[in-house]
Amino acid sequence: MLKWINKLFSNTKTEEAKDSIKSVVHEPQKNNTKTVSNKFLIVGLGNIGAEYVNTRHNIGFKIVDFLAKKEGVNFETVKLGALAEYKFKGRTFLLLKPNTYMNLSGKAVHYWMEKEKIPVENILVITDDLNLSFGKIRIKPKGSDGGHNGLKSIHATLNTTDYTRFRFGISDEFKKGKQVDYVLGEWDEDEKTKLPERLELASEIIKSFGTAGLENTMTTFNGK
Numbered sequence: 001m002l003k004w005i006n007k008l009f010s011n012t013k014t015e016e017a018k019d020s021i022k023s024v025v026h027e028p029q030k031n032n033t034k035t036v037s038n039k040f041l042i043v044g045l046g047n048i049g050a051e052y053v054n055t056r057h058n059i060g061f062k063i064v065d066f067l068a069k070k071e072g073v074n075f076e077t078v079k080l081g082a083l084a085e086y087k088f089k090g091r092t093f094l095l096l097k098p099n100t101y102m103n104l105s106g107k108a109v110h111y112w113m114e115k116e117k118i119p120v121e122n123i124l125v126i127t128d129d130l131n132l133s134f135g136k137i138r139i140k141p142k143g144s145d146g147g148h149n150g151l152k153s154i155h156a157t158l159n160t161t162d163y164t165r166f167r168f169g170i171s172d173e174f175k176k177g178k179q180v181d182y183v184l185g186e187w188d189e190d191e192k193t194k195l196p197e198r199l200e201l202a203s204e205i206i207k208s209f210g211t212a213g214l215e216n217t218m219t220t221f222n223g224k
Helices: 002-025 056-071 102-115 147-157 179-183 189-211 214-221
Strands: 039-044 076-078 079-087 092-098 125-129 139-141 164-169
Touching: 002 189, 039 056, 039 102, 039 189, 056 079, 056 092, 056 125, 056 164, 056 179, 056 189, 079 102, 079 189, 092 102, 092 189, 102 125, 102 147, 125 189, 139 189, 139 214, 164 189, 189 214
Parallel strands: 039 092, 039 125, 125 164
Antiparallel strands: 076 079, 079 092, 139 164
16 A cells, blocks of 8 residues: 555656746747848849940950959850859859840849848849949949949849849040940940959959958949
8 A cells, every 4th residue: 555655646747847847948039130141143244245345335245254264164155145143252153144135134143042042131143334444343232224234133023122233334425416325335445454353353342242241342442
């Protein structure tokens, strides 16, 4: 009889201990921290075709081509463009040259943004700018399209202007009514001489955008 009573109390204590353990178990807290992506989409705007290769309007293509060659990575033909992957300091840079022609650039940007799950804040669009002197740099987190057809397309497709654009100055040294000829014209001899140094600077800007962040990149490079 005593053995049975002792066993009963022993089982009761065990159950109480289990209940006590259960009472201090907490539900896991939800993690509300925003996911940080180490993948960046770098879009060089331009037109495909041999006749456009060395034109001012194709500076976006020329900059990503320069970085790819410098770092020894190759472009592959993919859906809606050509793509090269470059890794640096734990970041992955996807260098994109849309093959949609300038007016439909947004189609390629949207496709690769969605496919690679790249947030809009990790997109950098490189474009020419008539309002800046040759080689002058201006990086902005958002803004208007400034009349640029490539940016117009991206704005319309993404339905936002909140992506970073890297404007490369091509100056406005053209006669009245000759804007299209100037933009789609080739660099003059003086510009060709100065271009390599500006391309080197542009490649550093791309890497800084992915590693140092937008604000630091703007502080360091804007106006150079």
